Amino acid sequence: MADLKxxxxxxxxTEPADQVVRAxxxxxxxxLTDFVVGAxxxxxxxVLADRTRFVLDEPTWSAFVDLLDRPAREPDGLRELLTTDSVFG
Structure with a gap:
């Protein structure tokens, strides 16, 4: 039994939901409590794992690591954008 603290x-x-979960x-x-809490x-x-970790097969992992390891690119206009005074003050 679950440790209820x-x-x-x-x-x-709804009644149909209650019936199916109890069954x-x-x-x-x-x-019922252990079943519902476990589910x-x-x-x-x-849901949380989808936001904190991901699993890749070996070829996809290698391609991902290659992308992470390559030097950063500087898109055209980025330096100008970052050195221009902001329109917000």
Whole structure:
């Protein structure tokens, strides 16, 4: 069973959502709280992982590293843009 430390979630769900989640929890031999928290944490970790790490196969990783390692380019007009007085003051 999950270690409940005092944070309480109160949720309202539709009857069909309640039925399917309860059926899935029963099928997984888990209580409703453990099932819902596990699903929510798993989805949260997936969403956050998309924003903090990425996985590439070896050829794509090599191409990515090559791009990172090459010297920076100076696009035409960049130096002029950065040395011109701003229109904002």
């Amino acid at each position: 005092g944070t309480r979630w109160t949720l309202r769900v 899935a929890a029963l099928t997984a031999h888990r209580n 929510a944490v798993g989805e949260a970790e997936r």
